[in-house]
Amino acid sequence: MKGLHKQTSTPKKDMMSWMKEDEVAKGRKEEIRATTKIILHLIDYMERHQMSQTDLARELGVTPQYINKLLHGQDKSFRIETAIEYGEKLGVKLVEIPEPEEWYDLVFSIGFHSSCIVRRELVNIMDYAVPCFKSNVLHSNQKQKWTQESQLVIA
Amino acid sequence: MIVDPIFIFPDAQEPDNAEYGVFAIAFEKEDWDDMGIDKDALEYNPLYLGKNEFVVFRAKLNDPLYLNEFYENNADLLKTQYWRTVSRDRFVIDTTASWPDYYGDFTKACREYRVYDLFDPLGKGDAAIRAQNEKRKRPHQLLRLKSKFGFILDRIPFRLYAIEVDFDCFIITGGAIKIVEEMKQAPNTKLELKKLNTVMSELKSAGITNKKSLLDCIYERSSQADIDS
Numbered sequence: 084m085k086g087l088h089k090q091t092s093t094p095k096k097d098m099m100s101w102m103k104e105d106e107v108a109k110g111r112k113e114e115i116r117a118t119t120k121i122i123l124h125l126i127d128y129m130e131r132h133q134m135s136q137t138d139l140a141r142e143l144g145v146t147p148q149y150i151n152k153l154l155h156g157q158d159k160s161f162r163i164e165t166a167i168e169y170g171e172k173l174g175v176k177l178v179e180i181p182e183p184e185e186w187y188d189l190v191f192s193i194g195f196h197s198s199c200i201v202r203r204e205l206v207n208i209m210d211y212a213v214p215c216f217k218s219n220v221l222h223s224n225q226k227q228k229w230t231q232e233s234q235l236v237i238a
Numbered sequence: 239m240i241v242d243p244i245f246i247f248p249d250a251q252e253p254d255n256a257e258y259g260v261f262a263i264a265f266e267k268e269d270w271d272d273m274g275i276d277k278d279a280l281e282y283n284p285l286y287l288g289k290n291e292f293v294v295f296r297a298k299l300n301d302p303l304y305l306n307e308f309y310e311n312n313a314d315l316l317k318t319q320y321w322r323t324v325s326r327d328r329f330v331i332d333t334t335a336s337w338p339d340y341y342g343d344f345t346k347a348c349r350e351y352r353v354y355d356l357f358d359p360l361g362k363g364d365a366a367i368r369a370q371n372e373k374r375k376r377p378h379q380l381l382r383l384k385s386k387f388g389f390i391l392d393r394i395p396f397r398l399y400a401i402e403v404d405f406d407c408f409i410i411t412g413g414a415i416k417i418v419e420e421m422k423q424a425p426n427t428k429l430e431l432k433k434l435n436t437v438m439s440e441l442k443s444a445g446i447t448n449k450k451s452l453l454d455c456i457y458e459r460s461s462q463a464d465i466d467s
Binding site: 086087088089090102105108109111112115116119120122123126154155156157 | 239240241242253264285296297300301302303304306326327330331334335337338339341342345440441444446455456457
């Protein structure tokens with residue numbers, strides 16, 4: 084039909100359901116970030132193995148329709164335990180939690196090439212980001228040294 | 239081209255009596271044909287065809303598969319100094335996380351009858367309108383608008399495009415991830431410009447100048463069509 088006209092049957096039910104979804108989504112932004120990262124892992128896995136969505140569905144024991152829905156970000160009830168289960172089936176890690184040691188490596192590598200002020204900021208961030216940092220005997224001396232150096236510079 | 243009610247007040251069940259209305263255009267197959275869109279383009283995808291542009295844009299910003307493809311197709315524009323060669327993961331994840339906040343702002347603005355504040359006139363426009371807009375006193379007329387939101391790195395790349403029909407009536411024509419300065423420089427924003435201009439000329443040719451004439455046009459024309467059928 085040419086020109087402007089109204090929808091013959093407004094999908095009010097659809098509209099109400101995504102409005103509710105978006106209301107909920109406001110409170111779960113970190114979950115959205117994590118789920119997106121997992122889906123990107125799956126997309127990379129498919130590309131690496133030159134797989135179609137149907138192939139992936141077969142490996143995971145689900146329907147191709149479900150895989151399509153998942154990859155398009157439409158499965159709002161996707162859970163971390165499901166991602167772990169899928170990772171085990173595919174033989175890859177879909178959920179990765181950084182080890183505290185990796186944080187230290189990162190801070191050390193940046194710290195050696197940075198000013199004391201940057202190091203002090205990193206120590207502050209570490210105190211918030213990795214609570215066990217404070218009690219880590221191996222690195223406490225380094226932390227103390229950095230803090231002292233930073234205070235000297237500030238003073 | 240369908241004009242779909244999105245947020246209607248006071249009664250969502252009676253858009254024809256809207257005191258305050260935000261609508262969105264749903265382009266049909268023949269509209270895309272008229273605009274000369276490639277038959278393989280996403281616009282013809284059954285996932286999006288016939289759905290209104292607000293819903294389509296929302297779906298795209300929440301769709302990792304689409305965003306992954308978008309990043310790959312625009313890699314030459316994103317792997318630049320301006321974008322600090324943003325990684326694919328950062329691009330996609332920041333995009334999906336951007337929608338919930340904007341949706342919150344948008345619905346709040348609708349409820350408070352101040353959608354006007356979310357939008358600015360498109361492009362440089364004329365100096366008088368720009369000056370009035372800065373004081374939030376731009377005239378209510380058929381005006382092409384954009385609303386900026388979200389973050390990727392420290393850029394604000396998401397745009398919702400609309401036409402202001404009246405101070406209490408808006409029509410959303412589409413949305414895009416703006417990755418270049420000028421809309422004409424990238425295919426996705428170039429298409430948005432085309433959509434805005436198509437809807438604008440449709441409104442003008444139907445003699446629509448305010449909310450009342452829009453509601454009369456949509457609902458009376460539809461009633462006549464129902465009688466004919």
